[in-house]
Amino acid sequence: MRVGCVTEIKKKEYRVGLTPDNAKSYVSEGHEVRVQKGAGRGSGFADQEYEAAGAVIVEEARAVWDWAEMIIKVKEPLKEEYQFFHKGLILYTYLHIAADEPLMNALLDAEVKGVAYETLMEDDRSLPLLTPMSQIAGRLSVQEGAKYLEKPFGGEGILLGGVPGTQRAKVVILGAGTVGSNACKIAVGMGAYTTIMDIDLMRLNYLDDIFGSRIQTLMSTDGAVRDALAGADLVIGSVLIPGKAAPKIIKKEYLKRMKPGSLIVDVAVDQGGCCETTKMTYHNDPVYEVDGVVHYCVGNMPGAVPRTSTIALTNATIGYGRKIAEHGLEEACRKYPSLYSAVNTYEGKITCRAVAESFGCSYVKPDRLME
Numbered sequence: 041m042r043v044g045c046v047t048e049i050k051k052k053e054y055r056v057g058l059t060p061d062n063a064k065s066y067v068s069e070g071h072e073v074r075v076q077k078g079a080g081r082g083s084g085f086a087d088q089e090y091e092a093a094g095a096v097i098v099e100e101a102r103a104v105w106d107w108a109e110m111i112i113k114v115k116e117p118l119k120e121e122y123q124f125f126h127k128g129l130i131l132y133t134y135l136h137i138a139a140d141e142p143l144m145n146a147l148l149d150a151e152v153k154g155v156a157y158e159t160l161m162e163d164d165r166s167l168p169l170l171t172p173m174s175q176i177a178g179r180l181s182v183q184e185g186a187k188y189l190e191k192p193f194g195g196e197g198i199l200l201g202g203v204p205g206t207q208r209a210k211v212v213i214l215g216a217g218t219v220g221s222n223a224c225k226i227a228v229g230m231g232a233y234t235t236i237m238d239i240d241l242m243r244l245n246y247l248d249d250i251f252g253s254r255i256q257t258l259m260s261t262d263g264a265v266r267d268a269l270a271g272a273d274l275v276i277g278s279v280l281i282p283g284k285a286a287p288k289i290i291k292k293e294y295l296k297r298m299k300p301g302s303l304i305v306d307v308a309v310d311q312g313g314c315c316e317t318t319k320m321t322y323h324n325d326p327v328y329e330v331d332g333v334v335h336y337c338v339g340n341m342p343g344a345v346p347r348t349s350t351i352a353l354t355n356a357t358i359g360y361g362r363k364i365a366e367h368g369l370e371e372a373c374r375k376y377p378s379l380y381s382a383v384n385t386y387e388g389k390i391t392c393r394a395v396a397e398s399f400g401c402s403y404v405k406p407d408r409l410m411e
């Protein structure tokens with residue numbers, strides 16, 4: 041298969057979809073690999089390393105997109121990239137279509153086979169291609185939260201762990217999955233008074249077993265969320281219903297009950313955000329204020345630590361990518377059926393139920409189209 045990797049063009053995105061080691065794996069299995077010049081630089085990988093691995097470096101993005109049968113990326117394509125879509129192209133990347141109708145339409149119009157990292161679900165309901173970035177974003181959410189609670193950065197000026205004789209900061213984490221549990225680990229480690237909420241009691245049981253009395257677990261109901269926000273210094277939004285737009289569990293009216301200078305880090309912004317006042321921000325200008333509450337809503341948080349993130353992401357994506365390259369998407373799905381869950385668009389149809397439900401559109405099971 042002809043496998044291509046392009047430079048990410050999202051603002052301050054330094055990750056890359058393919059490392060030189062990954063390129064070597066594809067080449068050694070008989071595939072051809074093209075990489076856009078400089079694609080790996082932000083993650084510390086030089087063009088020469090890709091060449092040594094057997095990849096061909098080309099100057100222009102178009103020379104990769106037009107040639108490739110499969111493009112391996114990190115972030116959802118931006119509007120400038122839609123012109124490169126072509127029929128039958130396998131696009132293996134984060135797509136987050138439920139929050140991006142123009143992208144959905146562009147993929148359907150061009151009949152791209154959109155294989156989304158974030159919806160690939162294994163039999164045990166794990167999300168192996170989302171997990172590594174969620175681990176990173178969860179840990180970063182508290183790190184960034186600590187920074188933007190500092191007065192010079194617009195926050196209320198509270199230290200997460202406090203010092204003897206002062207109040208610790210109150211951290212409320214909404215969603216106890218991968219982002220939430222990683223945020224919890226760091227918040228507890230920094231000495232914050234930490235509450236974590238979910239609708240899944242099993243997740244709360246699990247975290248209670250791990251952290252014991254160092255955390256407060258709470259069932260996430262509308263009233264409990266509203267009350268928890270009232271005393272919070274740092275709120276982390278980490279809810280997910282895979283493939284769907286995030287539920288808006290932080291209502292605008294609740295902000296009025298929050299402390300001036302408190303902070304919401306809405307990690308779920310890539311699925312549209314779990315707060316009614318969330319708007320996507322970027323690393324170069326990550327925060328804004330609504331009703332005195334600071335919002336941090338960066339949709340590519342792991343892009344801030346690209347060396348760690350690229351390696352963590354590609355450790356997970358390479359295995360499925362090699363299966364697709366070896367067998368083609370259709371045969372790979374038949375042999376490894378969990379791959380069907382990643383196919384969001386195919387032959388101009390939406391093939392992910394949750395995405396279709398988010399837009400009230402019809403949905404076709406991908407295996408029916410691939411018969």
Ligand SMILES: NC(=O)C1=CN([C@@H]2O[C@H](COP(=O)(O)OP(=O)(O)OC[C@H]3O[C@@H](n4cnc5c(N)ncnc54)[C@H](O)[C@@H]3O)[C@@H](O)[C@H]2O)C=CC1
Nearest residue numbers: 173174177215217218219238239260279280308339340341
């Ligand atoms: N902004 C960024 O850079 C990044 C964003 N993310 C996003 O973070 C979000 C969370 O991802 P993961 O932790 O991996 O998902 P996950 O599936 O591991 O956890 C989500 C949790 O949310 C819970 N949940 C669903 N509805 C809820 C509600 N109404 N109240 C409370 N909890 C609720 C679920 O039960 C689940 O435990 C996703 O949208 C993901 O795409 C992930 C990585 C980077």
Ligand SMILES: CC(=O)C(=O)O
Nearest residue numbers: 134173310339340342
């Ligand atoms: C999950 C995702 O969209 C990211 O890591 O940027």
